[in-house]
Amino acid sequence: MKRTPLFAAHQRLGGKLIEFGGWEMPVQYTSITDEHLAVRQAAGLFDISHMGEVWVEGPQAEAFLNQVLTNDLRKLAPGHGQYTLMCNEQGGVIDDLYAYRLGSDEYLLIINASRIPHDVAWLQAQLSRLSPGAGVRLQDASEATGALAVQGPRVAQFINPCFPGPFTGGAAVEVPTGLKKNQAARTQFAGRQVWVSRTGYTGEDGFEIVAPGEVIEAIWNRLLELGRPHGLKPAGLGARDTLRTEVCYPLYGHELNETTTPLEAGLGFFVALNKGEFTGRPVLAEQKLRGVSRKLVAFKMAGKCAPPRPHYPIWSQGEAGERIGEVSSGTQSPSLGIGLGMACLPSRFAQPQRPLAIEIRGQLAAALVASKPLYVANAK
Amino acid sequence: MANVPSDLKYAKSHEWVRLSGDVATVGITDHAQHELTDVVFVELPALGRQVRAGDACAVVESVKTASDIYSPLAGEIIEVNRAVADNPALVNTEPYAGGWIWKLKLSHPDELHTLLNAEQYLGLIGA
Numbered sequence: 042m043k044r045t046p047l048f049a050a051h052q053r054l055g056g057k058l059i060e061f062g063g064w065e066m067p068v069q070y071t072s073i074t075d076e077h078l079a080v081r082q083a084a085g086l087f088d089i090s091h092m093g094e095v096w097v098e099g100p101q102a103e104a105f106l107n108q109v110l111t112n113d114l115r116k117l118a119p120g121h122g123q124y125t126l127m128c129n130e131q132g133g134v135i136d137d138l139y140a141y142r143l144g145s146d147e148y149l150l151i152i153n154a155s156r157i158p159h160d161v162a163w164l165q166a167q168l169s170r171l172s173p174g175a176g177v178r179l180q181d182a183s184e185a186t187g188a189l190a191v192q193g194p195r196v197a198q199f200i201n202p203c204f205p206g207p208f209t210g211g212a213a214v215e216v217p218t219g220l221k222k223n224q225a226a227r228t229q230f231a232g233r234q235v236w237v238s239r240t241g242y243t244g245e246d247g248f249e250i251v252a253p254g255e256v257i258e259a260i261w262n263r264l265l266e267l268g269r270p271h272g273l274k275p276a277g278l279g280a281r282d283t284l285r286t287e288v289c290y291p292l293y294g295h296e297l298n299e300t301t302t303p304l305e306a307g308l309g310f311f312v313a314l315n316k317g318e319f320t321g322r323p324v325l326a327e328q329k330l331r332g333v334s335r336k337l338v339a340f341k342m343a344g345k346c347a348p349p350r351p352h353y354p355i356w357s358q359g360e361a362g363e364r365i366g367e368v369s370s371g372t373q374s375p376s377l378g379i380g381l382g383m384a385c386l387p388s389r390f391a392q393p394q395r396p397l398a399i400e401i402r403g404q405l406a407a408a409l410v411a412s413k414p415l416y417v418a419n420a421k
Numbered sequence: 422m423a424n425v426p427s428d429l430k431y432a433k434s435h436e437w438v439r440l441s442g443d444v445a446t447v448g449i450t451d452h453a454q455h456e457l458t459d460v461v462f463v464e465l466p467a468l469g470r471q472v473r474a475g476d477a478c479a480v481v482e483s484v485k486t487a488s489d490i491y492s493p494l495a496g497e498i499i500e501v502n503r504a505v506a507d508n509p510a511l512v513n514t515e516p517y518a519g520g521w522i523w524k525l526k527l528s529h530p531d532e533l534h535t536l537l538n539a540e541q542y543l544g545l546i547g548a
Contacts, residue, residue, distance in 0.1 A: 072458040073458065073459060074459040074484060279485050283484060346462070347482055347487070348462060373461040373462065373482070375484065
């Protein structure tokens, strides 16, 4: 199994280490519920060094990326990022990711750990096909780069002293809290260049820090030192999953895969059909025109019962109940105290309050379709 | 350091047994609840059900996993602990007291000798 630069830190903190997509990562330190609630009420610190970082540079970088990603990069001023997706020719999702414009010709893509080889191979193949010799430089820096996420309503109270500046690139800020949501800026830590962005995967206010692997542990320790008095706790993959499920953020391999389009996953907002040609556009334009036959819905269990979990079958209610899909993500919500989750179902079920039946160990448990997000968080 | 009361018997699958005549009270050990962490749901066995030693009897669910709980001994389920259905956290906070799961009227009391004593269970969990 691969280990991030924070492996020793996880051991020191008593992290329960598990295998996750080939990585040895902490699922929790104290308990998933404890860490989840810390993020919602104070702050949590996550190691996300397993994720991928790809630099794309050159005068044709914008044109190239706008042809392989669904969202419109032309909207981005330097120091701004956007959530976006990379699709294949059938409109199926290869990955969901964040794309930052760092300088006029400099981009940073933050990609899922499980998709690094796929994404890099795809990008390189598209580069050869779409703009041969156009001077676009692609660099997969994932191995050498670490990252961490600090999330929660109290983060803004303690993050600034960690990065006293100066800020030398991206958004023009003096302090991290000067960043607006989805903005990023470059600064230094221990003499090395780091990028700080205001984003996250929890629904709370927070930051992600991308830095060379050599300084990530020092940043982690400094944030813990500054944040502990405000209630900051280290948080593992278990809490990361319950937090994002509550706010209905998709996870690649669950809500997104190569046979699901962004429109079927309810992510049409991030698909700029009018920006010009991009891979998958014809299929997506057709889906937009005709409507999608299946849609991602969120649901809550109707009463006290066992939690819904990925792959549990879902049946329509009524006497002629038919199997209509399966749970893609599901858990007992630490914030709401009920079972909840998401599933891709035939479009006619995508109406709030529509009853569903989730099959749990051979018994049907009642659930109701609900609007997204299932939990309304504190984030600005 | 897990709590392993010396007056109980243990199964290798981390259930404990407290005997009173031919009635056995069953729950999961402190070691087991610590591994699971926050218990969010307990599925109790059906009253009146006849079980054999090793039958899956109940389910204890944490945020991350659903775990089968096995009957250490054969017999009839004569009582189930509704309190853990209402308050699953009892399994974590009082694994040997308020967190008991079911009571069994033993059909084969001689099976008791197949269970581990406290010292043997401690050896199993490497404490």
